[in-house]
Amino acid sequence: MRPDRDLERELRELGPRIEYPPTPDLARAVRRCLEEDAGPAPRRGWFELPVVRWAAVAAVVLIAALPAFSPALRDTVGGWLAGGQGAGQDAGGAGEAAPAGQGEEALSADGSEEVTLIEDGAESRAGVPRSGGGPDMPAFGGRARSPGENPGYGERIPLREARTRLAGREVLLPGLGEPDEVYANGSSRSGVVLVYRAGPGLPALGDTGVGLVLTEVPGSVGSAYFRGETPDVAVVEEVGVGSGRGYWVPAGRRPSSLTDRGGDLSGNVLLWERGGLALRLAADRPQREVVRIAESVR
């Protein structure tokens, strides 16, 4: 029997002798494809944008300088920067991550068409503007977001156009209702990102002001969200979602093979498949609650 090193040598010598088909001129074809596609230019990392960097620097300087001004001014500006939840904070501190199990969801009588998030007596349902959710109110991290400003998930599109980004498949919605915003990233199979703003019972993911993100991509969980296709079951936890299987990735335990498709957010992530779509739900809620929301997706 030949030792491995001989086999390796043979393979090395074989490599240059492999006859491949001629390489097509992909460069021109790709450029033509990109120019014909009405999609957006590559999405830059949110913090890479110079205006965002300067805005962040300005905000830090402003905060540092606040004590030099009057307490009233400090409180006012601090309120803008800290919350973004406005009335939501008055209604029970939304915007801060609730301890696991504190929030409860209630399914509607017919099963799971609606998911209502209840926290400390405040109630909201996605689709109905939550606290701080008006178009001119601060959202997404508490910044005074101008109407139409893009949070970095791609191109903002109307919900009715989502189907065209899912290779013709129907967009699936959780019992929370219609999302506050929908984004897509260009090509017809790249999927859509449904964004629900933070509010009572739906704390913000990190400092984004986003409460829940549902990403839908044609294909399988492995192909859509994992490099190397197969979820690393040594890191992710397999959970039941309805009669199917899902993968739970707790915040802070991201396997390196998990891509940041759908946003690299700080919350817990659940991945599962339904109707030919690979779904990724990110929320700062406990597993049981996230699974219930996932099971409400239709």
Added chain:
Amino acid sequence: MQFARSSLRDHHGVREPSGFRRCNRAGKRSSGRAVASEDAKLAERAKNGDTVAYEELVRGHQAVAFRTAYLIVGDASEAEDAAQEAFVKAYRALGSFRSGAPFRPWLLAVVTNEARNRRKAAGRRFGLALRAAREDSPGEGASPEAAAVAAERRAELLAALGSLREEDRIVIGYRYFLQLSEAETAAALGCARGTVKSRLSRALARLRKKMVEDENATG
């Protein structure tokens, strides 16, 4: 189908078939560092929406991308589609590409996923499409008999390789045929370098076992 034997190399060391238009930049670059530096500049321009810069970036990597896809799907047309779609997806995802990082491993990860998805979607088993040149290069000095034996051995090796499972074929193909480094292979497969080592070791063991079985079967 017989393909023309390769004779040229692009700037990443991947040979281009003879008769194919040589990459404009191929002769200008001699070091990997210079290539990486230029790739970084092109990627940065492409991030800002410069499709001409991206076209040049694609040209520099299209051969390795196409061959990577071909190793997985085993069909020229399917490999072309996979590589092209991967380049488009990579462009769309340039925002997540870290400035200054090597472009090739990142790209090959996209190509690998795209090709695997297409192969799965097609529901076809990998058809062994690889061929090795039968003739030795001029000047290698082997006798006709020795050259024939060597060619037969190469064909047996490819046949045995074709009977292995996909994971084994890919890791062997990436390391020995595409001559990717361990780090590049790890990036393309989305795993750690240590995992590449262990996968490669197991794949080689299975290939060796298969070769022995075939030898015994033919007496």
